[in-house]
Amino acid sequence: MSRTFERGSPIFEDERPLTDDWDPEELPERDEELGQIHNALAPAIRNTGVGPHNMFLFGKTGQGKTAGVEYKLEDLVAAADDAGLNITTSQYNCAGDSSSYHVLINLVERLTGENLNGHPMSKITDAFFDAVTDIGGTVIIVLDEIDNIGTSDEILYSIPRAKSNGNIPDDMHLSVIGISNNFKFRDNLSPKVKDTLFDEEIHFAPYDANQLRSILERRADQAFKEGVLEGDVIPLCAAHAAQDKGSARQALRYLYKAGELASNTGSDVVTEEHVRTAQERIDRKNIEKGIREMTMQDQLSLTAVVALEVEGQNPAKTTEIYARYKDIATEIKADIRTQRSVRDHLLELDLMGVVNATKKQTGNRGGPHYVFELGSDLGMTLDILSEDSRLGDAIDLVTTNRSIQEYLD
């Protein structure tokens, strides 16, 4: 069958609201956080000698951190125009920069058009402060995905201290807004940075299913043609995403993909079935990517959890998983780490969402302990793990055990 490309779509009115770079014009689900951002920025407009506070936004991806900041900054700049104040904002995404040095070079290039790559750090810092001084008034630098700079965090120290160090004149204000989805990053920052920067720490908690639902409904209104979404389509996307990471981005992906599936198969409505297929495909891609990027020890720990899952032994305690881990590592001749280390790997897997860790305070022996179970689809995870040349053998063993088990039953 030969298909021709057609204009228009029976499903979509406008696909842009479903994409990542869409700026929502309202964020009612983040009222509280926006309020905190507002309070931190407010001194800029009061213009009573103090600049906007430095702040740090934490929260997993797809929680509206970046959108929230953009939203409030737009407000601020508009209010500043009305009040005749000079406020400049510069948003910069640090993805791809591995150090303060890179970030500064790019900031300078953005402000002055000059690329100083290769020059010593001190010269670049000077150039940066000169550029900021030229702009004057109040300057707010937003550093998105700031965790990419790792432990070289001097930029987070020097910007907030610029005035007291005499890098910029007394009559102007320079502040920084850091955004990060990595909680470890906060802990690893040097104490002096924490000191200066953490007055305003704003935490974005994951959205729940209801919040995701209203976010999706607003976007769907603009994106889809009237009445093409079957009743449960949005609740399904919302519920699935809420269960996983509580990310609006993820929920939107499900919805968009479901719409595309409907569109591509010539259907004129989006059904629950489309949503299920979309979820399956997206989840699989995510798990696949996650597992591929794991270290060997992460994968081994995961394999141990999978083995216990296959045998119906989950949720299992750390010690039980560790015993199985040792068997598997011995089997494929991998290094065996201590239980302390494997525990960290298991918790790491929990952060990634492949495994669910639950902390219990009760137990036959009391005291705090974790129980783990697989957080992603068993069949999918088995599939992906068996594609690995070394782990494949271990997985074979696990599944063979299962068939013996079933035979015995």
Place this chain on the structure above:
DNA sequence: GATCCACTGGAAGATAAGGAAT
């Protein structure tokens, strides 16, 4: 209610690998 137990979570130090400097 004192003690035990199985486990957690944090710290300090060891080790290996990679990069930069000499």
Place this chain on the structure above:
DNA sequence: ATTCCTTATCTTCCAGTGGATC
């Protein structure tokens, strides 16, 4: 080629936790 530095990853050690047990 060798040494030094950095960074990530592990190990070792241990105080803390709180139900279970006596």
